[in-house]
Amino acid sequence: xxxxxxxxxxxxARQKLPKMVFDYYASGAEDQWTLKDNREAxxxxxxxxxxxxxxxxxxxxxxVLGFKISMPIMIAPTAMQKMAHxxxxxxxxxxxxxxxxxxTLSSWATSxxxxxxxxxxxxxxxxxxxxxxxxxxxxxxxxxxxxxxxxIALTVDTPRLGRREADIKNRFTLPPFLTLKNFEGLDLGKMxxxxxxxxxxxxxxxxxxxxSWKDVKWLQTITTMPILVKGVLTAEDTRLAIQSGAxxxxxxxxxxxxxxxxxxxxxxxxxxxxxAQGRIPVFLDGGVRRGTDVFKALALGxxxxxIGRPVVFSxxxxxxxxxxxxxxxxxxxxxxxMALSGCTSLKEITRNHIxxxxxxxxxxxxx
Numbered sequence: 001x002x003x004x005x006x007x008x009x010x011x012x013a014r015q016k017l018p019k020m021v022f023d024y025y026a027s028g029a030e031d032q033w034t035l036k037d038n039r040e041a042x043x044x045x046x047x048x049x050x051x052x053x054x055x056x057x058x059x060x061x062x063x064v065l066g067f068k069i070s071m072p073i074m075i076a077p078t079a080m081q082k083m084a085h086x087x088x089x090x091x092x093x094x095x096x097x098x099x100x101x102x103x104t105l106s107s108w109a110t111s112x113x114x115x116x117x118x119x120x121x122x123x124x125x126x127x128x129x130x131x132x133x134x135x136x137x138x139x140x141x142x143x144x145x146x147x148x149x150x151x152i153a154l155t156v157d158t159p160r161l162g163r164r165e166a167d168i169k170n171r172f173t174l175p176p177f178l179t180l181k182n183f184e185g186l187d188l189g190k191m192x193x194x195x196x197x198x199x200x201x202x203x204x205x206x207x208x209x210x211x212s213w214k215d216v217k218w219l220q221t222i223t224t225m226p227i228l229v230k231g232v233l234t235a236e237d238t239r240l241a242i243q244s245g246a247x248x249x250x251x252x253x254x255x256x257x258x259x260x261x262x263x264x265x266x267x268x269x270x271x272x273x274x275x276a277q278g279r280i281p282v283f284l285d286g287g288v289r290r291g292t293d294v295f296k297a298l299a300l301g302x303x304x305x306x307i308g309r310p311v312v313f314s315x316x317x318x319x320x321x322x323x324x325x326x327x328x329x330x331x332x333x334x335x336x337x338m339a340l341s342g343c344t345s346l347k348e349i350t351r352n353h354i355x356x357x358x359x360x361x362x363x364x365x366x367x
Contacts, residue, residue, distance in 0.1 A: 003325065004329075005289075005290070005329065005333075006289045006290070006310045006314075006326050006329055006330060007289050009310060009313040009314040009316075009317050009322065009326065010026070010309070010313045012313070012316070012317040013025070013026075013084070013312070013313035013314075013316040013317055014026075016316050016317065017083075017084065017316050019170065020170040020171075020172055021083045021084070021175075022316075023166035023167065023169075023170055023172075024080075024083070024164075024166070024167060024170075024172050024199075025078070025083075025084070025309060025312045025313070026166075026309065027164050027165070027166040027167070027257070028162075028164070028255065028256035028257050028260065029162035029163055029164055029256060029257050029258055029259065029260040030162075030163050030165065030260040031260055031261075032256065032260065033260055033261055034253055034256035034259075034260050034261060034262055034263075034264065035255075035256035035257075037256075037263070037264040037267075038253070038255070038256050038264045038265060038266075038286045038287030039264075039287045039289065040264070041263075041264030041266045041267045041287070042264075042266055042287060042288075042290075042292070042293045042296055044356070044357050045266065045296045045300075045354050045355070045356050045357075046354065046355045047292075047295075047341060047353060047354060047355075048352060048353055048354060048355055049340055049341045049342060049353070050341065050342030050343075050353070051342060052342075053342035053343075053344070054344070055338070055339040055342065055343075055344055057344060058335050058338050058339060058343075058344050058345070059344065059345045059346075060072070060331070060334065060335060060338070060346065061346075062303070062304060062346055064102060064281070064283075064303065064304055065150065065151055065226050065228075065247060065248065065281075067102070067123045067150060069100055069101045069102055069123065069304075070099060070100030070101055070331075071099075071100075071101060071331050071334065072294065072298060072302075072303065072304035072305060072334075072346060073101060073288075073294055073304070073305060073307065073327065073330050073331060073334065074096075074101050074102040074103070074104070074283075074304055074305070074306045074307075075092060075096050075101065075102065075103040075104055075306065075307060075308075075311055075323075075327075076104055076285045076306035076307055076308035076311070077104040077105060077106035077107075077125075077127030077153060077155075077308075078106060078308045078309070078311055078312050079106045079107075079108035079109065080106075080108060080109070080110050080174060080178065080180075081106075081109065081110060081111070081311075081312060081315060082110035082111070082178050083110070083174075083175060083178065084312045084313075084315040084316040085315045085316055085319045087319055087320060088109075088110050088111055088315070089105060089109050089110065089111035089115075089116050090111055090115065090116065090119050091315060091319050091320035091323060092311055092315060092320075092323050093105075093116045093119045093120075093122060093124065094119050094120070094320050095320050095323035095324040095327060096122060096124075096323075096327070097119070097120060097121060097122035098324060099324065099327040099328070099331070101123075101327065102123045102124065102125055103116075103122065103123075103124050103125070104124070104125040104126070104127050104153050104306065105124060105125070105126050105127065105144075105149070106127050107126075107127055107128055107129045107140070107155075107180075107182060108129070108180050108182075109180070109181060109182060110174075110178045110179065110180070110181055111181050112143075112181040112182050112184070113126060113140075113143050113144045113147040113149060113182060114143070114147050115181065116147070117147035117148050117149075123150055124148070124149050124150065125149060125150060125151040125152070125153050125228070126141075126144040126149040126151070126152055126153065126225075127152075127153040127154075127155060127230070128140070128141065128152050128153065128154050128155065128219075129155055129158065129207055130154070130207065130208045130211050130215060131188070131206050131207060131208060132206060132207070132208045136183070136186055136188065138222050139186075140182055140183075141219070141222055141223050141225075142222075142223070143182075144225070145223055145224070145225055149225065150225065150226075151225050151226045151227070151228055151247070152219065152223065152225050152226070152227045152228065153228045153230045153250060154216065154219065154227055154228065154229055154230060155230050155231055155254070156211070156229055156230065156231040156232070157230075157231030157252070157253070157254050157258050157259070158203070158207065158231070158254065158258060159207070159208075159209040159211060160203065160204065160207075160209065161197070161199060161200045161203040161204070161207075161258075162254070162257050162258035162259060162260070163200075164197065164200075164257060167196075167197035167199060167200070168196045168197050168200075171196070171197070172197045172199055173199070174199075188206060213240055213243075213244045216229065216241070216244040216245065216246060217244055217245060220245050226247030226248070227245070227246055227247055228246065228247060228248040228249065228250055228283070229241045229244075229246045229248075229249050229250070230249075230250035230252050230285075231250070231252050231253075231254060231258075232249045232250070232251055232252070232272055233251065233252075233253060233262055233263065233265075233268045233272070234268070234271065234272070234275075235271050235272065235274065235275035236275075238271075238272045238275035238276050238282075239275055241280075242276065242279055242280055246280060247280060248280050248281045248282070248283060248303075249272060249276065249280060249281075249282045249283065250282075250283045250284070250285060250306065251265050251268055251269050251272050251282060251283065251284045251285075251286075251302070252265060252284070252285045252286055252306075253265055253268075253286055255285070255286055255308055255309065256286065264286065264287060265284050265285065265286035265287065266284065266286075266287065266293075266296065266297060266300070269282070269284055269297065269300045269301065269302060270300050270301060270356075273300060273301030273302070274301075281303035281304075282301060282302055282303060283302055283303055283304050283305065283306060284297045284302045284304075284305050284306070285305065285306035285307070285308060286308075288305050288306075288307050288310075288330075289310065290330070290333055291329075291330055291331070291332065291333025291334035291335070291336060291337045292333065292334075292337050293305070294330065294333075294334045294337070295334060295337040295338065295341065295349060295353070295354075296354055298346060298349045299349050299350065299351055299353045299354040300351065300354070300356075301351070307326070307330070310326045310330075311323055311326065314326040341353050
């Protein structure tokens, strides 16, 4: 069966992967209301396409933190990719590089920063969890920098792990043949079996609950890499991120895996963009499955988006070729959306190209 859209990979992954692994990738926190809304909120935004514009040439290129990429579609950090496919993060890194875009490597990857760097050239960011032992953090940041990583995506929404009931039911733990490769030499690479979720127990033991804005400043003293704050959903935290020296913000609810009943990221985006006032770029992850979703995020002021689950599902289905195909399909759909909306470059995508629910309650502006 020919795959014609990104969503179709999820069913293939469900069939191929052990239940514990698929559920870990697919599920959200508690009632999974936000998980559902991350997708559904996109469907409540409609287009106002402009017509009779020459769209014979379309330029999707953009710059992220000074790095030129082929399109505003990047790869979000997803943990333990070798559970999906034996090549894991190696395959994802090669696919991102081939597509001319950025891959973000998870702290909890099953391949180390050095191993991912060895796959060849590419622009890569490193997602960071802050451990209680700051020497571990400093060492890891230095290793990422030495391996040629270009930025840190600091996850700030996980002082404790969200309650993911599928992981509790399945007694989720990292399969014994895998390790969290970045921590292997520090005796933090293995996950013990637990009475609930092995990952929840690991987080409770290792991740620093005291993490605060002063630590964002501390990070800047140990690295020259720019810091993206990942997990911002409000105007208040946007202003604090800017004050703390963040180079950018990722509007994220952790794939709806942390606090349930937070808004869908596409619903929170505009508040954050308005508060940022153009001082730093704002990105989005969560729920992006179509090129139309990418366009909607950019129309609301995002500088780019990151995809997570589509990567692990396509990786499970077809390895590197699957991840390449996901990136290509999203690129093609986004290009088509731009053409049919009358935009030939990213700067031409404006707020006037879409209508949100809030807009529908107000009269349409006369342009």
